[in-house]
Amino acid sequence: MNRRDFFGAGAALGVGLAATSLTAGASAQTTEQMDKRAEAKLRICSQVGPAPGKDLAEKLEKIKKYGCEAVEFGGDCVGKGEERLKMCQDAGLEIGAICWGSHNGDLCSEDESKRQPGIDDHKAAIETAGIMKSPGVIYVPAFNGQTKLTNQEIRAWLLEFLPPLAEFAKDCGTNIIFEPLCRYEAYFLRQVADGASIARDVLEKAGIETGIGVMADFYHMDSEETSQMGAIISGGPLLKYVHMAGGRAEPRRTYPGENSMTFVDGFRGLKYIGYQGFCSFECGCAKEDKEQAFQDSIAFLRAQWEQA
């Protein structure tokens, strides 16, 4: 019945994680850092899919027209960085993250032969992100069913292969961005605080201060977080990107404002940390008139921002 006494030999008990040594207080947020934070801005971005318009050119035009500042591409942009950058500059837009994903979970596969090709492709995506002046490459270690590694094993392996990759991202002027997902899509990495702590450990191991971070997705947070604000503050300076969609209530995962989920609590978090990155639409649309729905959602988000 007695509680284990852990004021003594605790360090000897570690499994997996203990291999990750932590320097005392090396990279946690400090009160001083938070007191010096910048003034937050709501800078709206959109994936290509959720934007209204019949083709890419028309989508870019409408994204710009309705007040967004950037567009987010999928993995199909890799290797086409200069072309996409030029296209977006001509449209008066910046470029959001590359929504890259898990590469079938190859980088964390139990089949070790799959890992290096995955890492090489990630590197190519990072290079493109750098060229496009994108904040980073969205990375999911594994969707459900994509690896047989346990959580402990995945985390330990991330700490092996990511430090040099994060350093490469830093040199390219961009970031690897972990995306925490909801339980229906992934068991490993479901909370922003967890992604932030892995990113922190990677940075600490690599001896760098940028090159890897985490994002917050309002749809996933609705299932996994007890507080949007708490999650986002845990991201803090490591929060590099935000995805926006309504939560799990019907209509599920459509334009913000189409279901009952509010964004005020999360936006308070963004204001608190002085977030100046992009908030990007990754969602469907429940209405018939997508162009009107897109405008309505942007108006809804700006009102929520004011309220926060």
Next chain:
Amino acid sequence: MNRRDFFGAGAALGVGLAATSLTAGASAQTTEQMDKRAEAKLRICSQVGPAPGKDLAEKLEKIKKYGCEAVEFGGDCVGKGEERLKMCQDAGLEIGAICWGSHNGDLCSEDESKRQPGIDDHKAAIETAGIMKSPGVIYVPAFNGQTKLTNQEIRAWLLEFLPPLAEFAKDCGTNIIFEPLCRYEAYFLRQVADGASIARDVLEKAGIETGIGVMADFYHMDSEETSQMGAIISGGPLLKYVHMAGGRAEPRRTYPGENSMTFVDGFRGLKYIGYQGFCSFECGCAKEDKEQAFQDSIAFLRAQWEQA
């Protein structure tokens, strides 16, 4: 290279966790709840060990004398609720959580025969907590090495056995309190947001609003959280208890104020959520004069609270 399209059949992919269905928006913190939060108070408590004094009677006297409001007992108090309650009432003190621990990990053991005896003992601790008007029983699912179950399996099993136990705790007027630990002690459950999300799922499954929650320990947070404040806000209304010790810098895990770790960021979180529970010393002492060190630490904490 393409990102998995998950606007369709995502729910079919779930492993383990997907068995935990979530009602739309049922129990996340709402902006309205947070706007109605109470005014926070710093109510200091101490475990018996860290308090100065040669025996329990003298410790209680000093705990009271130096401005603490409560004392925290270990598992040895189970079955002695009335006696302890009387003793503390006579000393002018309330009673903090019961620091119970993992019961050797029995409740989550891969050896199923160990589970029910563990659950029965937990129930006895909950009963004593109720009698002592304690906020709850601190529960660690498993220290490193205490179970062969994977994280997924532990979480799924907690969602099986805890709903009735949480309901029992609610009926006793107390709580089961998850304690997230640092990596050197546990891999499963290291962050406050994770504990809060498990507690939320248990409450939702049991159809109750109280009976289980989470605690924040400043020592463990120093290794595992990127933000004390973010972690505590994620706890929100589910945050039932706080442990205080300096962080992992030397002197490690001693009285707050004895090493470089500040509490301001975490105390801002406690103020934000309107926390009125206890903050309890669980720490060693680096100084020769323990009685003076105890007073100095209390003064340090009150100053940090003012600054927050």
